Amino acid sequence: MKFNRLEDVNLDGKAVLVRLDLNVPLSDGKILDDTRIQASLPTLKYLQSKNAKIAIMSHLGRPKGKANPKYSLAPVGERLAEILNCEVIMVNDYHKEPADQVLKQLGKNQIMMLENLRFHAAETANDSEFAQVLIKGVDFYVNDAFGAAHRAHASVVAAPNYVPKDHCFPGFLMTKEIDALDKLKNSPKVPFTVVIGGAKVSDKIGVILSLLEKCNHLLIGGAMAYTLLKFKGFRVGASKVEEDKMDLVEAIFRNAESRKVSIELPVDHVCAEAFDANASATVVDDINIPDNMMGLDIGPKTIAKYQEIIKASSTVLWNGPMGVFEWSAFAKGTTAVAEEISRCPGYTVVGGGESVAAAQKAGVASKIKHVSTGGGASLEFLEGTQLPGIKALEIV
Ligand code: AMP
Secondary structure (H helix, E strand, O other): OEOOOHHHOOOOOOEEEEEOOOOOOEEOOEEOOOHHHHHHHHHHHHHHHOOOEEEEEOOOOOOOOOOOHHHOOHHHHHHHHHHHOOEEEEEOOOOOOOHHHHHHOOOOOEEEEEOOHHHOHHHHOOOHHHHHHHOOOOOEEEEOOHHHOOOOOHHHHHHHHOOOHHHEEEOHHHHHHHHHHHHHHHOOOOOEEEEEOOOOHHHHHHHHHHHOOOOOEEEEOOOHHHHHHHHOOOOEOOOOOOHHHHHHHHHHHHHHHHHOOEEEOOOOEEEEOOOOOOOOOEEEOOOOEOOOOEEEEEOHHHHHHHHHHHHOOOEEEEEOOOOOOOOHHHOHHHHHHHHHHHHOOOEEEEOOOHHHHHHHHOOOHHHOOEEOOOHHHHHHHHHOOOOHHHHOOOEO
16 A cells, blocks of 8 residues: 655645544533544644644534534534644534635634534535535645544545545554554464454454454454354353354354464353343353353453463454443453553554453553554454545555
8 A cells, every 4th residue: 555645745834634533422512532632633733843724624423414513523623722732713614614715814823623524414425516615725635534434425535536646645643553454464473363352243254254364363252252152052041142143153163264263262251140230240160151141251261361362472453342341340351351462562453442442441552552543444444445535545
């Protein structure tokens, strides 16, 4: 993959439109986690230092094509103003307001921010007219929204089509994500261990089958483990099982066998009688689960076994919690895996989504070599799919 480099152009006084992923969790207008804002700062600070006129655009939540104050980017703009020590000028209705004029007249300590792109159905429709509204008056286009790179939306795909190819760039976060995930795809140091968990086998089948071609060990946890255990003929009690996905499970075992990949499944469990935050946790010291119980976390023997394998790995990729980590009684497996990965001296990557939240909750995210900001995007990238947002930036 080849891209133009932002560092190779003169940005002084130039209008730069930057697509960011500022889709932060909000509650009553308060930002609950600003990881995505922080991840956008290297590109923004660089553009500021080069005296560019900066226009920011992003989506937030799913307002379904209609303006909705609940999903306004205004609180994000306020936070950015504080961090970057500048004024953030919000442009709410860029169909009517002459955003290009605002951009042209931006002063030294001002940044322009377009209101939530998804207030317009044209964004998700990848509409070319909308894209031309976005890029009006723009000299350069930068996409730093890795988390949205798997979406063929107007700000991601159509917009760069209307900017000369040599004026389109990936931002620093985008480049960092691509480099980190490429390393796993193309040249992982062995032993390479993939730790996969979460709710469903069917959500992750693509990435599992693709990684089976590269990895040496696949450690499975979360609800998906019970579908695999059931396939193997073990008793899983009332655990969550995808009964209709046994064909996918069969493909996993078949591919693993032909590639000589070891698949590790839980050998003991932390169970409860009901799926309830206040349910009391019982350790079941057996691979089989009694009929009246459901597995909600991996057990202590499984933790020890997974830790040994992680410790001896040169590359580790982790995606998906080992249990219902949101409830403290069932979070031990996820925390233990996160901690072991953070201690591993090899190349370690957390592949986005819930596992990033789990690593943060365990307080170890900063010790993991790469923490991906893109959940769906990182999985699709690792699956080998060409992401439309990356393709739009590629040069030959
Ligand atoms: P995913 O988005 O696929 O990574 O799934 C994450 C979700 O899976 C989390 O909300 C967990 O609570 C849930 N989960 C993990 N393990 C289990 C389990 N054993 N039973 C039910 N849900 C689980």
